[in-house]
Amino acid sequence: MPASEGLSIGALARRTGLAVSAIRYYEAQGLIAPWRNPGGQRRFQRADIRRLSFVMIAQQFGLSLPQIREVLAGLPQGRTPTPEDWARIGAGLRTHLDQRIETLVRLRDNLDGCIGCGCLSLPNCALYNPGDRANERGAGPRYLMGDRPEA
Template structure:
């Protein structure tokens, strides 16, 4: 018996472990697409299973939905995501993940120098005020409204 080329929304939800409401959400955001059959039921091509797997893995890695959508736009809607496609997508996201790891490591390693200081212009505050950048404007405490307070380019 041949496998059906199309799946109902319930079948896709069961196969992927994603709630039906999540599938509808993904569709509303343009991440996946379905079509309506003659009975006006939502149907998905079987290839959607891999695409949803890519979405879930990317989300677990912290990739934003808009970035996932842009990446998936390079794969035609009814085409199966291939290992080569996945290699290309994951390579693109790898640097973002490395940057985030660096930022979190910096935060972890410098958090104890910032807790409770109450003054963002202290010269020793490596997290929020590396090299006393806020002290260049004026003495005393400052409220910081600029770039992120930590990260690899902030020292």
């Protein structure tokens, strides 16, 4: 791409609302790949506006940067992604989002009851989780994560 084309890092920051330092960080993480003009300045494709917007949205959905990097690796580097490219990515994220929604609904519905081993009170714990049975299923708030107490 000719040096006269592309966005400066400042222009990209203004368009995305990100700090220049955040853009540099995302570059270091391999989420965007600018080139350098003859003066050594970073230049970005206009498509990087969409890529960085996707990064911000994906983080709100709970994706980690390695997961986001993996998703973005499926986009073309030499051209602006098409609506079909983004639709494919959206379809691939649907399962992740459905699982996240299910977890959030379970959290909302059980927030006043089960956090750690299955309850918030020691008397209830003796009834619903005797001998810390939830621990046998692994670490974390097992019942809140979807495990069910044994009958």
